[in-house]
Amino acid sequence: MATTKHTIVALVADKPGVLNRMASLFRRRGFNIDSIAVGHSEVPHLSRMTIVVNGSTATVEQVRKQVDKVVDVVKVTDITGENSTVRELALIKVRATSANRGEIIEIADIFRASIVDVSADSLTIEITGDEDKIESMLKLLRGFGIREIARTGRIAMVRGGKGLLAGSEKQTRTGSKQ
Amino acid sequence: MKRTGAQVVCEGMVQEGVEVIFGFPGGSVLPLYDTLPKYPELRHILVRHEQGAAHAADGYARVTGKVGVCLATSGPGATNLVTGIANAYLDSVPIVAITGQVARPFIGKDAFQEIDITGITVPITKQNYLVLDTNELPRIIKEAFHIARSGRPGPVLIDIPRDVFIDQTEVDFPGKVDLAGYRIVQQGHPTQVKKAAKLINEARRPVILAGRGVLISGAHDELRHFAETAQIPVLTTLLGISCFPETHMLSYGMVGMHGLGYANKAMDSADVLIAVGMRFDDRVTGKISAYAPDARIIHIDLDPAEIGKNVRVDVPIVGDVKRVLTALNKLVETGEHVDWIRQLEEWRKQYPSLDIRDTESLLPQYVISKLCEITGGEAIVATGVGQNQMWAAQHYSYHQPNTFVSSGGLGTMGFGLPSAMGAKVGRPESTVWCVDGDGSLQMTIQELGTIVQDKIAVKIAVLNNGFLGMVRQWQELFYGKRYVATPLSCPDFVKVAEAYCLPGIRVTRKEEVVPAIEQAMAHDGPFLIDFMVEPEENVFPMVPPGAATVEFIESPKKEVPAWPRRSTP
Numbered sequence: 001m002a003t004t005k006h007t008i009v010a011l012v013a014d015k016p017g018v019l020n021r022m023a024s025l026f027r028r029r030g031f032n033i034d035s036i037a038v039g040h041s042e043v044p045h046l047s048r049m050t051i052v053v054n055g056s057t058a059t060v061e062q063v064r065k066q067v068d069k070v071v072d073v074v075k076v077t078d079i080t081g082e083n084s085t086v087r088e089l090a091l092i093k094v095r096a097t098s099a100n101r102g103e104i105i106e107i108a109d110i111f112r113a114s115i116v117d118v119s120a121d122s123l124t125i126e127i128t129g130d131e132d133k134i135e136s137m138l139k140l141l142r143g144f145g146i147r148e149i150a151r152t153g154r155i156a157m158v159r160g161g162k163g164l165l166a167g168s169e170k171q172t173r174t175g176s177k178q
Numbered sequence: 179m180k181r182t183g184a185q186v187v188c189e190g191m192v193q194e195g196v197e198v199i200f201g202f203p204g205g206s207v208l209p210l211y212d213t214l215p216k217y218p219e220l221r222h223i224l225v226r227h228e229q230g231a232a233h234a235a236d237g238y239a240r241v242t243g244k245v246g247v248c249l250a251t252s253g254p255g256a257t258n259l260v261t262g263i264a265n266a267y268l269d270s271v272p273i274v275a276i277t278g279q280v281a282r283p284f285i286g287k288d289a290f291q292e293i294d295i296t297g298i299t300v301p302i303t304k305q306n307y308l309v310l311d312t313n314e315l316p317r318i319i320k321e322a323f324h325i326a327r328s329g330r331p332g333p334v335l336i337d338i339p340r341d342v343f344i345d346q347t348e349v350d351f352p353g354k355v356d357l358a359g360y361r362i363v364q365q366g367h368p369t370q371v372k373k374a375a376k377l378i379n380e381a382r383r384p385v386i387l388a389g390r391g392v393l394i395s396g397a398h399d400e401l402r403h404f405a406e407t408a409q410i411p412v413l414t415t416l417l418g419i420s421c422f423p424e425t426h427m428l429s430y431g432m433v434g435m436h437g438l439g440y441a442n443k444a445m446d447s448a449d450v451l452i453a454v455g456m457r458f459d460d461r462v463t464g465k466i467s468a469y470a471p472d473a474r475i476i477h478i479d480l481d482p483a484e485i486g487k488n489v490r491v492d493v494p495i496v497g498d499v500k501r502v503l504t505a506l507n508k509l510v511e512t513g514e515h516v517d518w519i520r521q522l523e524e525w526r527k528q529y530p531s532l533d534i535r536d537t538e539s540l541l542p543q544y545v546i547s548k549l550c551e552i553t554g555g556e557a558i559v560a561t562g563v564g565q566n567q568m569w570a571a572q573h574y575s576y577h578q579p580n581t582f583v584s585s586g587g588l589g590t591m592g593f594g595l596p597s598a599m600g601a602k603v604g605r606p607e608s609t610v611w612c613v614d615g616d617g618s619l620q621m622t623i624q625e626l627g628t629i630v631q632d633k634i635a636v637k638i639a640v641l642n643n644g645f646l647g648m649v650r651q652w653q654e655l656f657y658g659k660r661y662v663a664t665p666l667s668c669p670d671f672v673k674v675a676e677a678y679c680l681p682g683i684r685v686t687r688k689e690e691v692v693p694a695i696e697q698a699m700a701h702d703g704p705f706l707i708d709f710m711v712e713p714e715e716n717v718f719p720m721v722p723p724g725a726a727t728v729e730f731i732e733s734p735k736k737e738v739p740a741w742p743r744r745s746t747p
Contacts, residue, residue: 013359017296024300046358066482071305074359097582161259 004082007156008064011164014040014047014074020050022073025066031055035088035153042163046074050155072148077167084158086130088151092138093146096123104144111137122147130154140147144176183215183312184343187276190319193351198238198603199223200231204251204424205291206278207583209343209631214274222647223603223632226624228255230596232262235273237597239266241558241580243396245326246273253291257298261590263333264302264742268587270394272331274322281341282310294335294414297741299314304332311614312345324355329362330481331394366478366497366505374452374476374493375509381450383472383518384410387433387462390454390586391479391499398579400503401454407511411522413441415456416571417586421576425555430522431531434462435721436568439529442721444522446728448473455479455499458488459587468726473544478502485615509551527541529732531719533573540688542566542641542711546573549639551613552695557609558583560598563591564648566641568717571614581608592621598636599629609637610701616642616668626678629704638706640671643713651716655731656723682706 012018019038026033034052041048060078068076071078079141080134096104104123108115125141127134131154158164181189191199198221203211209513214222225231228250235246246266252258256277266273280283280292296308303327307318315338322334378384392401398421405412405428412422413433422429431438433445445451451473456462458477464467469489477484477491477498485494495502534543546569549557555575561567562582567584576582583601585593598612619640619742629636641647650664675682685694685707698705 016308017300020297021300028301062483069361069481069483071357090511 001058003054003056004080006053006055006057006060006078006152007086008051008053008060008076008078009156009164010049010051010065010067010076011041011043011046012049013074014045014165015072018070018072019049021070022067023052025070025137026051026053027057029059029063031063035151037153038156039155043165045109048164050153052154059140061168079156081175082158083160084156086154086156087128088131088154089126089128090134090149090151092125092141092146093148094123094125094141095121095147097121100144107137107140113137118130132178180346180348182209182213182344182346183309183315183338184210185216186312186315186347187319187338187343188217188220190211190215190316190323190351191247192687194319194323195244195416199247200225200234200238200247202228202231202251202255204278204347206252206280206340207249207255207276207343208342210249210276210278211337222234223628225596226627227622228258229262230622230625230628232275233590233593233596234257234293234600234603235275236262236266236269236271237560237583237600238604239271239273239600240346240362240583240597241601241608241638243394243580244604245323246271246600248273248275249276251291252295253280253293255291256293260298260302261301261588263335265585265588265590265593267302267304269585270331270390271333272326274326274353275333275335277335277337278343278431279308279337280341281521282339285339296335299335302333303335306335306337308337309339309342310349313349315342315347316349320351320561321355321357325357325360329360329493332494349472362380362480363482363496363499364501366372366495366502368505369479370493370495371502371505372509375506377450377474377476377493378408378410378452378506379511379513381641382515383448384450384452385444385448386412387415387445387451387453387456388412388418388421389415389454389456390421391689392418392421393580395455395480395499397455397500397503400500400507402426402595404503404507404510407507408510409515409519410452410513411444411519412564413437413445415459415462415586416584418456419582419584420576424575425577430526432571433727434459435464436572436717436719437663437721437727437730438531438572439719440522440525440730441530442719442727442730443525443529445470446726447521453477453479454503457481457484460488463488463719464727464729465725468512468728474536510642529719531733534573538688539712540686540691540710542569542643542709542715544575544688545639545641545691545709545711546570546613549613549689550574552692552699553609553611557581557611558595558598558601558605560584560601560610560612562594562614563589564615564616564618564646565643565651565715566613566615567719568648569641572717591618594618595622595625595636596640598638599625599634602634602636610635612638614634614638614640615647616640616671617646617666619671622666623674626675626680626704630679633703635703636702640706640708641711642668642671642708643711643715644668645713648717650714654716655720671706671708680704680706682708684710686710
């Protein structure tokens with residue numbers, strides 16, 4: 001079956017064990033999680049997770065439904081294919097000499113990245129963008145020698161005025177009434 | 179008022195209506211055990227192995243619809259529960275498992291009898307908790323029972339460190355459960371219900387395929403009304419057995435791998451298939467690409483994740499089975515389907531799946547049919563897993579809801595005796611028969627001790643064929659009769675029963691069957707009958723693995739030659 005990259009966004013209670021429970025549903029089917037990013041959301045005590053996995057659409061949808069059943073998961077959507085803003089942040093430590101430092105800074109400028117640390121023989125660059133942009137810059141920097149990379153993994157947000165919880169509050173209300 | 183964690187657990191259980199706990203003590207849960215006598219409304223039944231506690235809680239929950247509770251200590255106590263929890267998870271049975279844990283300062287240090295049981299049970303529980311603060315205990319107890327019993331039921335585990343039992347708290351139980359992420363769609367979508375009704379009203383060859391969801395939802399009356407109004411034949415899954423009276427005109431029995439021939443024919447030929455509270459397990463569907471080729475499928479289930487999981491569905495309805503059927507009953511027209519039912523009756527004649535060969539030897543099917551006759555089909559039957567289970571499913575005619583207790587999803591050998599025990603405790607006024615195989619029974623035979631000590635009057639029918647029968651059957655049919663690791667030497671079960679101080683008799687001939695069952699029924703207390711049945715009898719019909727359900731093998735009407743009996747010690 002053809003697999004594609006899926007971006008799944010979830011709002012979950014920030015309690016121990018939630019991540020384990022979700023990850024277990026992916027692991028069970030042998031999915032490798034490409035990236036996972038977790039942080040606070042707009043709602044107190046709810047964390048937002050962005051998970052990137054490779055899989056067939058039908059399988060990912062089935063797993064999404066199972067994730068949705070996890071008691072501590074408030075909402076989970078697959079936003080693949082939706083018009084959304086996608087970002088990742090990377091810190092890249094590059095070997096630099098006095099001779100090529102200027103060239104590296106120039107590359108960073110082209111990508112609107114910034115230099116966040118300098119030492120005698122290295123530069124640390126901070127770059128934000130989608131994976132393609134980060135990969136393109138990495139390609140250019142490899143020639144200089146990369147000492148260390150730290151990447152956050154993808155975070156994403158659907159464009160337009162609606163929040164992730166739009167509609168689900170209504171669902172919660174009618175759900176509790178029934 | 180200040181209470182200890184152990185008191186909170188007990189009070190919580192009392193509040194949740196718990197009457198009985200199946201458990202086994204140990205170091206980490208001792209503070210709880212020490213508190214138990216202060217709560218006489220909580221009956222504790224000491225099992226012989228924690229797996230028995232989980233299965234007993236499971237059997238109790240299946241026949242009562244209430245939450246079953248099992249209790250074990252940390253480490254090995256907790257891991258011994260795992261099979262039972264997994265079993266309850268796959269069959270959607272509400273149980274709460276309470277485990278002791280080492281005291282908080284020892285957690286994560288590989289302390290004596292420490293195991294990460296919440297980690298282990300993640301994939302087999304609906305929810306689980308490691309309680310690190312006694313103040314959280316009231317909320318967690320309340321949540322656990324709510325989650326276990328509501329929606330699609332399932333097991334919940336609460337892991338409580340020894341010192342959390344001892345610490346005190348003033349926190350009260352919350353008035354209601356507040357879980358933002360736990361929503362249950364109860365009402366079926368009206369548009370979908372309308373669509374389904376239209377399909378049903380226009381159907382020419384409709385069948386209802388009813389599963390355990392009907393029993394969980396308590397929708398037997400609604401199902402019956404639905405079937406009778408529209409005159410639709412009713413088939414059930416293994417776990418759906420007893421949700422519709424098998425004595426009913428419209429009942430065509432169980433489908434699937436060992437389903438009845440005519441039931442599988444009906445499922446295969448239907449033009450509209452109304453699946454109610456079932457999940458299209460591979461044992462039901464057979465080869466998925468050939469499944470119900472002409473049918474438009476209406477799937478009613480509470481769990482959205484089950485819709486479209488295994489088969490394509492034309493009209494999905496997510497909602498509680500009882501509510502959806504009630505809504506549907508308002509829209510479904512009176513039907514006839516005379517030709518279709520006539521066709522089914524022809525198939526019933528053509529494939530007499532329930533006919534029992536007339537032979538001298540003692541056939542297990544004969545034992546079950548006599549058991550059914552003598553109990554009037556009124557008993558609760560709890561089974562092991564394997565041939566005994568399939569014969570009990572096929573040859574006993576169930577007509578009261580929740581009278582068939584069996585491990586469907588996980589297929590757990592050893593489920594029979596402990597689940598029968600739980601069922602008897604839950605419904606003491608009912609006759610409870612445990613139908614088990616010699617292999618399956620030996621996995622949990624130690625619970626004979628429990629039924630004697632706690633005076634649980636379970637009647638046990640061992641279908642003793644000296645083999646791991648179902649596996650042997652596969653070897654016979656698909657592995658060139660190479661019986662590797664399936665011949666089984668058994669103890670003398672009658673003597674084992676006697677050693678446990680319960681009466682038992684052995685039956686080797688047909689004419690002894692009825693008197694033996696009558697003797698067991700007349701006896702006030704547990705009783706064991708060791709039926710020495712035909713060793714190489716097979717379960718038929720059978721859909722070979724990987725085949726379409728309609729490609730079932732009918733019973734070959736052969737006389738099996740005598741086989742040296744291996745079970746006599």
